Amino acid sequence: MTVHGDAPGRFEDIVADRLVHAYGLSVAAVARIPFGAETDNFTARLSDGGGVFVKVYRTGQDLERQSVRVESARFARAQGVPTPAVVPDRAGQALSREREPVLSVWEFVAATPSTRPWTLRVAENLGLTLGRLHRAFAHHPAAPRLVPVRPLWWDRDIRSALDVADALLRRIGEPRTQADAARRDQVATRRADFEAHAPGLTAGLPRVVVQPVHYDFTRPNLLVHPDDTIAAVIDLHDRIAPPAWELGRVAFDPLTVATTDDWPTTALTLIAAYRSENPDLPTEQITACARMALLQAMQSFYGVREHYERPDPVHQADLDGYWHRRWQMTRRLLAALTDIEDALKASTR
Structure with a gap:
């Protein structure tokens, strides 16, 4: 499933649905971020007032390589480097692959x-x-x-x-x-x-x-x-x-x-x-x-x-x-x- 070619709005709904069912999150709104060389990126505002950052991986990407990148972020964070925390899905997976789109969810950092x-x-x-x-x-x-x-x-x-x-x-x-x-x-x-x-x-x-x-x-x-x-x-x-x-x-x-x-x-x-x-x-x-x-x-x-x-x-x-x-x-x-x-x-x- 290719993300970046989809009609505006449609994929926000798909991402929201995946966050609800794969992560158990209560989602208030999802917004696309118009930046991302290798992934389509979104922010999700949660019903409790919190938020997460979502990376959606495009069709045909090397998911093994992307998995290593997530491991690297986790490793760096454990060593004291301020990388955002990874939010695992209900199955404990950093890359949620139960169905397309494959995605990873991260702590939202309020800085630019x-x-x-x-x-x-x-x-x-x-x-x-x-x-x-x-x-x-x-x-x-x-x-x-x-x-x-x-x-x-x-x-x-x-x-x-x-x-x-x-x-x-x-x-x-x-x-x-x-x-x-x-x-x-x-x-x-x-x-x-x-x-x-x-x-x-x-x-x-x-x-x-x-x-x-x-x-x-x-x-x-x-x-x-x-x-x-x-x-x-x-x-x-x-x-x-x-x-x-x-x-x-x-x-x-x-x-x-x-x-x-x-x-x-x-x-x-x-x-x-x-x-x-x-x-x-x-x-x-x-x-x-x-x-x-x-x-x-x-x-x-x-x-x-x-x-x-x-x-x-x-x-x-x-x-x-x-x-x-x-x-x-x-x-x-x-x-x-x-x-x-x-x-x-x-x-x-």
Whole structure:
């Protein structure tokens, strides 16, 4: 049963019925959330005033892999990482499969992703949270069943990224608007930066250490309370990848780097908090985390590529903004990389 193609309203009723019969919940209302790359997501308001979050799995999905993700969230929560609690069905199953649609039900967390640059307090709390997650996941019980990420930024032929840029420049063609001209200049600049600097950046990498990680520990999956504490980490993708890359990716958050002047201090604060919680990650990996994040970001044309190849009628404005901020981030981090790495070396001595 495919969910995302169903008529509005119809599937809300189906989800409500499954919550009543499979979970024994008294449901007052179900509402669809217009986000979700791999699942269709809903919130359910319960008659007692509480609520739950519902993930509905689409037809043809690998349910074994989804089951491992649920196990990972439970494991992380048991180790002190603030992941939402899983609500089992009446049979005690985390994935309710008695009939379609297959779904999982989670504690509802009354918080949202931050829309502001990281503050020092948020950065410290994010570093502690990610450090705790990586320290726990180094001993992940389901590690043999996780999917390794195929090599990308650390040993990929730079020609493939240049080819993507060239194809995108051809697609944009002669700019019709000032916005098109600006995006074309940004793509051309990104291409030139990558061609000039990728060989040296790659040559400066240590041997890359990999382990189970969240794999998308980024702003949309980090729910933050108004007091800058971390309410929840959601949507664990649990893949085998470099923990230092994931650290650099959140420390050098595009919105923070692109829009603030004290972003180096914010990043170093996050990394220091991470190290206090996960001192086992080798120091050369910590030192290289900015370089890893930069290399990966410079190969990505996410946002601008969607604009010209497969525009999203609902979210394209957000994607355009993300591309612009990430473009600014790569330029600023590239210019400051030597100073950042010197500071990281000094802090890890």
